[in-house]
Amino acid sequence: MYKNTMKSVFAASAFLVGVSGCFAQDILVNSLKLNASDKSKEAFKFTEVVNLGTTSVKNQGSSGTCWSYSTNSFLESEMIRLGKQPVELSQVFSARNVYVEKGINYVRMHGAVTLGDGGALHDVTNMYKKYGAVPREVYTGLNYGTDKNKFAEMAALIEGVLAAVVKNPNGELTPNWQKAYAAVIDSYLGKVPENFTYKGKNYTPQSFAKEVVGINPDEYIEMSSFTTSPYYQKTTMMVPDNWSFDQVYNVKVNDMTDVIDNALKKGYTVAWATDVSEKSFSWKNGVAYVPTKKFDEMTAEEKADMFNGPKAEPEITPEMRQAAFDNYTTTDDHGMHIIGLAKDQTGKEYYIVKNSWGETNDYKGFLFVTKNFVKYKTTALMVNKGGIPTDIAKKLGV
Template sequence: MNTIKSIVIATSLIVSASSFAQDNLVNSLKINASEKSKEAFKFTDVINLENTSVKTQGSSGTCWSYSANSFLESEMIRMGKKPVELSQIFSARNAYVEKGRNYVRMHGAVTLGDGGAFHDVMNMYRKYGAVPQSVYTGLNYGTEKNKFGEMAALGEALLAAVVKNPNGELTPNWEKAYAAVIDSYLGTVPKTFDYNGKKYTPETFAKEVVGINADDYIEISSLQEYPYYSKFVLMVPDNWSFDQVYNVQINELTDITDNALKNGYTVAWAGDVSEKTFSWKNGVAFVSEKKVEDMTAEEKADLFNGPKKEPVVTEEMRQKGFDNYNTTDDHGMHIVGLTKDQTGKEYYIVKNSWGTTNDYKGYLYMSKEFVKYKTTALMVHKKSISADMAKKLKV
C-alpha cells in the first residue's frame, strides 16, 4: 500500500514538462505577431522540395519525431517511392521504452519526459522498424490529438518508484509495468498488419516499403569548444542516449543545408525557437540587431512588418548563447526549401508540426543568420554533403 500511495502522490505532483512546455511555447509565440506581416514580406521561392502534409503534434513534446518522420517521408519521395505517412508515435513509443530503461540504469539521473532527438527516430527505425500512421495513431483513449501529460506523469512516477529499489533488487517485471502504462495510453503495437493488401511486420515494412538505411544519416552541430570536423556528445537534456554529432564551423551549417537543398535533399533542423524574433503566427524568424527588450513600443510593433537588417552571427555569439541557456534545444522542424525576400535576403522554408493555423499554413521562413545562431543540430543524408565536407568529416 505504501508504494502504491507514493506513486499516487508523485503522480499528482508531477507535470509532464515536455508536453506543457510545448503548449506554453506555442502560446507565448502567439504574442510575437503583426497583422500586417504577410503583406509586408514578399517571398519568392528558389527551391521548394516536395514534402507531405503538415501535421500537429498536439499536447506532446514529440516535435523531434514529427520532424524526423516528415524528413523520412521526403526521403522516400526523393528516392522515387510513393511516400507513406509514417507513425510518429510508433517512433516515440519505442523511444519512451528505451528511455525508461536508460533512466533506471542511470538511477534516475538522466532526462525523461517527452523530448528526444532526430537520432532517436533513426535508432528506433533501425531496431524496431516502422509502421504507417493508419496502423498506429497513438490515440487510444478517445482524443483527436496527442495529449500525453497524464501518461508521462504516471510513467515518471512508476520509474521513480523503481529507482528507489524497494525490494533491494530490481525484478524484471518493472519493464513490463512501464510498457503497459505507455501502451494503455498509446495502444499496443501490432506485431503484424495489412497494408495495401499485403501483410507486414514493422521490420519488413521498414525494409520493403520505406526502404531507408538508417546508417546513411548523420547529425551535425557547431560549437567552438570542440575540435572542428570531429565528433562530440551534444550536451542537451534531450540527448538522453548520448549520441554524437559532427562539429563544423558556423558558416558550414548553412553551406551544408544549401548543398543538400540544391541537390534535392531536405534537412531536419533542431534548435531554439524561444527568441522574440521568432513569430509562429507570422511564420518568420530572424536575428535582431537590437535586443527586443531595449526597443521602443513603435519598434516592437514594427518587428514583423517586413524585412529587418540582421547582425552577422559569429562563433563567439553562438557559443555564448549555448553556454548561457539563451540557445536551448526547444524544437525540431523540417527544412524543405529556400526562398528570398524582396531585398534578396535568403531564408529557409521550414515545415512545422503545430498545425496550419499561422500565416503560411504550417510553414515558416527562417533567415540564415537565425539558423547559424540558433541551430542545435541538423540531420542530413551523407550523400547530401559536398565531397570536400565529406573528406573533412571522413564519412
Template sequence: MKRYSFRPLLVASLLFAGLQTVSAQDYLVNSLKNNKSENSKDSFIFTDVVNLENTPVKSQGSSGTCWSYAANSFIESEMIRMGKEPVEISQIYTARNAYIEKGKNYVKMHGAITLGDGGALHDVINMYEKYGALPQAEYTGLNYGTTRNQFAEMAAINEGLLAAVVKNPNGKLTPNWEKAYISVLDTYLGEVPEKFTYKGKKYTPQTFAKEVVGINADDYVEISSLKEHPYYSQFVLMVPDNWSLDLVYNVKMNDLTDIIDNAIKKGYSVGWAGDVSEKGFSWKNGVAYIPAKEFSDMTAEEKENIFKGPQKEMEITEDMRQEAFDNYETQDDHGMHIVGITKDQNGKEYYMIKNSWGASNDYQGYMYMSKNFVKYKTTAILLHKGGLPKGIAKKLNIEQ
C-alpha cells in the same frame, strides 16, 4: 510544388498566439485564437528558390514530440527523393519506442538522465533501425477517445513508476518493472500490432520499414557546431534531450548553412533542431530572424514593427553562438523540417521550414527562417550524407 495527400490525421491543429516563452518540448496548451497575423504576409514577399516536395503538415497536439514529427517528415521526404510513394509514418510509434529505450537508460542511470517527451532527431533514425516503422493508420497513439495527442497523464504515471524503480525498494531490481512500464504505454498509446496489412500485403514493423520505407539508417548523419570541441571530429552533444548520448559531427558555424544550402539544392531535405525562444521567432507571423538590436534596447515603435517586413539582422560569430549555448540562451527546445530555400523582396535568402503545430499560421504550417537565425540557434541538423558538400564530407571522413 507537388503536395502529397494522406488520410486526414486524427489530431487537431495546435494553435498558438505566439511562442516567445514556451518551450516546444513541454506539454503545450491549445489556444482557440486565430493564429494568423494582421500584416506579416503583406509585408514579406517570398519567392521560392528551391521548394522540395514534402508531405502534409501535421500537429503534435499536447505532446513534446516535435522531434518525432520533424524527423519522420524528413523520412517521408526521403521516400519522395528516392522515387517512392510516401507513406504517413506513425510518429507516435517512433516516440513509444524511444520512451521504452529512454526508460531503460533512466533506470540504468539511477534517474540521473532526462525523462519525459523530449527527444532528438537521431532518436527517429535509431528507433527506425531497431523497431522498424508503422503507417500512421496502424498506430495513431489515440487509445482512449481523444482526437489529438494528450500525454501529460501518461508522462506523470511513467515518471512516478520509474522513480519507484530507481528507489529499489526490494533491494534488487525485478524484471517486472519493464513490463509494468510498457503496459502503461500500451494502455495510453495502444498495443503494437505484430502483423498488419498495407495495400493488400502482410507486414511486420521491421519488414514494412525495409520493404516500403526503404531508407538505410547508416546513411544519415547528425551535425552540430560548437567551438569548444575540435572541428571535423565527433562529440557528445550535451543537451538534456540527448538521453542516448549519441555522437554528432562538429563543423564550423558557417559550414552549417553551407551544408543546408548544398543539400537543399541537390534535392535533400534537412531535419533541424534548435531554440525558438528568441523574440525574432514568430510562429504567428511565420518568420524567424535575429534583429540587429537587442529587443530590450528597442523603442516601442521598433518592437511594434519587428515583423513588418524585412529588417536588418545582427551578424553572428562563433563566439556568440558558443556563449548562447553555454548560457542556456540556446537550448534544444524544438525540431522542424527544412524543405526549401526562398528569398524576400530584397533578395535575402531564408529557409522554408515545415512545422508540426498544424496549418494555423500565415503560411499554413510553414515558416521562413533566416540563415543568421540558423547559425545562431541551431543545436543540430540531420541529413543524408549525400547532401554534404564533398569538401566537408572529406574533412569529416564520411564516404559518400
C-alpha cells in the same frame, strides 16, 4: 499522397510554421503571439527558389514529440527523393519506442537523466533501425478517446513508475518492472502490432521498414557547431534531451548553412533542431530572424515593427553562438523540417520550414527562417550523407 505543398500555397497566396526540450503546440502558440503583426504577410514578399516534396502538415497536439514529427517528415521526403510513393509514418510509434528505451536508460542511470516527451533527431533513426516503422494509419497513439495527442497524464504515470523502480524497494531489481512500465505506455498509446496489413500485404514493423520505406538509417548523420570541441570530429551533444548520449559531428558555423544549401540544391531536405524561445521567432507571422538589438533594448516602436517587413541582421560569430548556448539563451526547444529556400523582396534568403503545429499560422503550417537565425540558434541538423558538400564530407571522413 504527397504534394509539393509550398507551390500550392504560393499559388493560393496563403503560405502559412515539449514538456522537456520540445514545445507542445497548444502550450507554445499563445506565447508566440506577443510580437505578431497583422501586416507581416503584406510586408514580406517571398519568392521560392527551391521547393522539395513533402507530405501534409501534422499537429503534434499536447505532446513534446516535435523531434519525431520533424524527423519522420524528413524520412517521408527521403522516400519521395528516392522515387517511392511516400507513406505517412507513425510518429507515435517512434515516440513509444523512445519512451521504452529512455525508461531503461533512466533506471540504469539511477534516475540521473532527463525524462519527459523530449527527444532528438537521431532518436527516430535509432528507433527505425531497432524497431522498424509502421504507417500512421496503423498506429495513431490515440488509444484513450482523444482526436489528438494529449500525453500529460501518461507522462505523470510513467514518471511515477520509474521513480518507484529507482527506489529499489526489493533491494534488487526484477525484470518485471520493464513489463509494468511498457504496459502503462501501451494502455495510453496502444500495443504495437506484431503484424499488420498495408495495401493488401502483411508486414511486421521490421519488414515494412525494409520493403516499403526502404531507407538505410546509417546514411544519415547529425551535426552542430561548438567552439568547445575540435572541428570535424564527433562530440557529445550536451543538451538535456540527448538521453542516449549520441554524438554529432562538430562543424564550423558557416558549414551548417553550406550543408543545408548544398543538400537542398541536390534534392535533399534537412531535419532541424533549434531554439524557438526568441522574440524574433514568430509562429503567427511565419518568420524568424536575428535582430540587431536585444528585445529588452528595443523601443516600443521597434518592438511593434519587428515583423513588418525584412530587417537587418548582425553577423553570427562562433563566439556569439557558443555564448548563447552557455548562458541558456539558446535551448533545445523544437524540431522542424527544412524543405526549401526562398528570397524576400530585398534578395535575402530564407529557408522554408515545415512545422508540426497544424495549419494555424499565416502560411498554413510553414515558416520562413533566415540563414543567420539557423547559424545562431541551431542545436542540431540531420542530413543524408549525399547532401554534404564534398570538401566538408572529406573533412568529416564520411
